Amino acid sequence: MSGSKYPEQFRKDAVDMVRCSDRPLAQVARELGVNHETLRLWVKNADRADAAAADPTTAGLADEVRQLRKQVAELELEKEILRKAAAYFAKEMGR
Known part of the structure; x- marks a missing residue:
């Protein structure tokens, strides 16, 4: 303008x-x-x-959603690693 x-x-x-x-x-x-x-x-x-x-559904929230989805993916990966580690150590302790 x-x-x-x-x-x-x-x-x-x-x-x-x-x-x-x-x-x-x-x-x-x-x-x-x-x-x-x-x-x-x-x-x-x-x-x-x-x-x-x-x-409120403009760019700011879109960025936040993108960031939160990335964080959720990272946390799910960490949880899976910890679950496998716990299973491994439980098996080792059970011997």
Whole structure:
């Protein structure tokens, strides 16, 4: 969005105006001197960004799941090694 002729802060303020106002989006757009479709797109993009930020199933959890699965695989391998070692030593002690 860096190619926009409107500064980032102006766009954020415009979106806030739409969200906090009981006026229709088209009216807010007229008051700001912005095309109503442009303002609608800003609001839509802001809604998506807010939803992505609020959604805990994003990249952070995916990384955590990947890490935990790796840890589980390592622990299962360790458990199998210890089980075999315990069986071996039990057999040796039983002789």
